[in-house]
Amino acid sequence: MSDYQQRHPSSLNNLSDDALPPVEQHARQYETVRNAHETELIEDYVELIGDLIRHRGEARAADIANRMAVSQATVSKMIRRLNDQGLVTNKPYRSLFLTEEGEKMAKVSRARHDVVLHFLRALGVADSTARIDAEGMEHHVSDETLSIMQRFTEQQRR
Helix, strand or coil: CCHHHHHCCHHHHHHCCCCCCCHHHHHHHHHHHHHHHHHHHHHHHHHHHHHHHHHHCCECHHHHHHHHCCCHHHHHHHHHHHHHCCCEEECCCCCEEECHHHHHHHHHHHHHHHHHHHHHHHCCCCHHHHHHHHHHHCCCCCHHHHHHHHHHHHHHHC
């Protein structure tokens, strides 16, 4: 049982009112989540590399390892994968650089992240919690939901 469910036990009753969706829709839901899981780690790395370049002028494997709380060996494996996919270029003992395709992915990923983060803040979610939640949610929300989140956030700013 989640913390939310423990604090709000009546919410369990409301959950059972939601009937199962039609089979095709249900299958699409799970397929969408599987596809998001396949790309989210790649998007996170590319987004971080772009952010490091923008804010620090370079992206080094050691900085990525520190910020993602993973080993340098893990980062090295991912860099090879990103290289194979044509998203980054690098030379031994040098900084990483995004390819044109990597820059596009980083820009889209950063924009999605920002929409979700600002939406959560507009709802009153604490900044530290909003940052954690946005990190996962950005990969799993549809373009339609993102547009509505963005519209809501803009209305709250007025």
